[in-house]
Amino acid sequence: MKVLIINKSTSNGGAAVAAYRLFNALKESGTDVKMLVEESSEGFNQVESIAHSKKEKKKAFRRFVKERLCFLPYEKNKKVRFKFSPASSGIDISKHPLVQEADIIHLHWVNQGFLSLKSLEKLFKLNKKIVWTLHDMWPFTGGCHYAGDCENFMNGCGKCQFLRNSGKKDLSHRILQRKKKLWNTTQMNAVGCSQWMEKAAKDSTLLQNHPVINIPNPIDPSVFCSLDKQQCRQEFDLPQKKKLLLFGAANINDPRKGFKQLIQALEFMDVRHPHLVKELELVTFGDCKSQAINKLPYKWHKIDFISDQNKIANLYNCADAFALPSMEDNLPNTAMESLACGVPVVAFNTGGVPEMIKHKETGYLATANNCDDFGMGIYHLLYENNADYMKYATTAFAKEKYANNTVAKQYNELYTSLVS
Known part of the structure; x- marks a missing residue:
C-alpha cells in the first residue's frame, strides 16, 4: 500500500506544518508514504518538489499570480483577496511518477495556483483512492476558506459575502456546482481535523454523500514537551x-x-x-x-x-x-x-x-x-x-x-x- 501526501508546500502555513508532521508520523509507523509539494523549503528530507529549479519556481509564481488576477474582478475588496480561491489556475500532476505509483492519493491544502479544478479532475480520473484532510472549508464551499456565519455551503452557495456582485448564481454558486459534478466522479474520503470541521463537511451539499470522519493532526511529544x-x-x-x-x-x-x-x-x-x-x-x-x-x-x-x-x-x-x-x-x-x-x-x-x-x-x-x-x-x-x-x-x-x-x-x- 503506497500513500502519497500532496500539499502546496512543506512549511508555509498551518496546513503545511500539519501535513509534513503526518508524513513523518506515518514513516515512523512503517507506512510506505511519500510527499509531493509544489515548492519545498531547505531541510525537508525525502519530500519531492515540483518547483525545484528557478525556472519551475517562476512558473509556480506565475500560476499563483494568474489565479489572483482571475479573482480580482470578483473580489469585494482587497481584505478578502486571500479568503476565496477560485482554483482557476494550476498544474497537472496526474502523470508524475509518485502519483502514478500511489495506491492512495492523500490531499491536504492545494490552493493558490497549485492544483486547479482541472488538475483535480485529471487526478480523479486515475481512479485512485482519494483521502482529503480538511484544513479549512474550501473543499466543501464555493470558494471561501472559512464561511464565518454563512451557511450557504449547505445548500448550493451563492450570495457570497466575499464577492463584489453577489447573487443567487454568482461565482461561488458556479464553482460549487462545478465541484459537485467533479466530486461525484470519485469516492472521496474526507477527514476533518476537528469534530467541528467534520460536522460542517457532513452538513455541506458537496460532501454530505461522501464518507467524512475526524482524525486530528499529529505532534511529536519528544520535541514538544515540558522543559526547564x-x-x-x-x-x-x-x-x-x-x-x-x-x-x-x-x-x-x-x-x-x-x-x-x-x-x-x-x-x-x-x-x-x-x-x-x-x-x-x-x-x-x-x-x-x-x-x-x-x-x-x-x-x-x-x-x-x-x-x-x-x-x-x-x-x-x-x-x-x-x-x-x-x-x-x-x-x-x-x-x-x-x-x-x-x-x-x-x-x-x-x-x-x-x-x-x-x-x-x-x-x-x-x-x-x-x-x-x-x-x-x-x-x-x-x-x-x-x-x-x-x-x-x-x-x-x-x-x-x-x-x-x-x-x-x-x-x-x-x-x-x-x-x-
Whole structure:
C-alpha cells in the first residue's frame, strides 16, 4: 500500500506544518508514504518538489499570480483577496511518477495556483483512492476558506459575502456546482481535523454523500514537551521573574487570528489590574506589523519567525500562558504545541478550539467575541490556577490525543479499509 501526501508546500502555513508532521508520523509507523509539494523549503528530507529549479519556481509564481488576477474582478475588496480561491489556475500532476505509483492519493491544502479544478479532475480520473484532510472549508464551499456565519455551503452557495456582485448564481454558486459534478466522479474520503470541521463537511451539499470522519493532526511529544523554563528564557534573553504571555501565528496580521481582540483583552486587563504593568510582559512570534501593540502598557518582546521545531518548543516553554484569540479556527497547531509543552491556553469558544481546551483544566475558554472574558481568562491562567496541575493536565491531554503514533494508527486504519 503506497500513500502519497500532496500539499502546496512543506512549511508555509498551518496546513503545511500539519501535513509534513503526518508524513513523518506515518514513516515512523512503517507506512510506505511519500510527499509531493509544489515548492519545498531547505531541510525537508525525502519530500519531492515540483518547483525545484528557478525556472519551475517562476512558473509556480506565475500560476499563483494568474489565479489572483482571475479573482480580482470578483473580489469585494482587497481584505478578502486571500479568503476565496477560485482554483482557476494550476498544474497537472496526474502523470508524475509518485502519483502514478500511489495506491492512495492523500490531499491536504492545494490552493493558490497549485492544483486547479482541472488538475483535480485529471487526478480523479486515475481512479485512485482519494483521502482529503480538511484544513479549512474550501473543499466543501464555493470558494471561501472559512464561511464565518454563512451557511450557504449547505445548500448550493451563492450570495457570497466575499464577492463584489453577489447573487443567487454568482461565482461561488458556479464553482460549487462545478465541484459537485467533479466530486461525484470519485469516492472521496474526507477527514476533518476537528469534530467541528467534520460536522460542517457532513452538513455541506458537496460532501454530505461522501464518507467524512475526524482524525486530528499529529505532534511529536519528544520535541514538544515540558522543559526547564529558566534555561529556555535564558536562550531567548527573556526575563526570569516576569509573567510571560505568548502569542503567535504564521500571519499574526490575519484578522481571523484575532490580534485586535487580544489587544482589547489586554486593555481590559490594564484597567482591571493596573499593577500588572510591572509584572506581565507579552511575547509574540511570527509576522507582526501592527502598531497597536506599541500603545499597550506592557513590555513587548518580538521574536522573529522560527522554523526550527526544537527552538519553537523552547519558546513555548518560556511562557506562563498562551493566547489564542482566533475568531474562527479548525485545530490550530499553536494550541496543540502549547499544550504539549505544558503551557495552558486561553481561547475563544469557537470552531474546533473547544475540543482542545478543557475549561480551567488545560486552559480557559472565553465566550466567543467577548474580549473582557478573554482578559479574565489571561488573568486566571497567570494568577489563579494551579500551575503544576495544569502542566500535568495539558501534557497528558496532548499525548493522549495528538501523539504521532496515535494519529498514524488512525490514518493507517483508514488507508487499509480503502484498499482491502
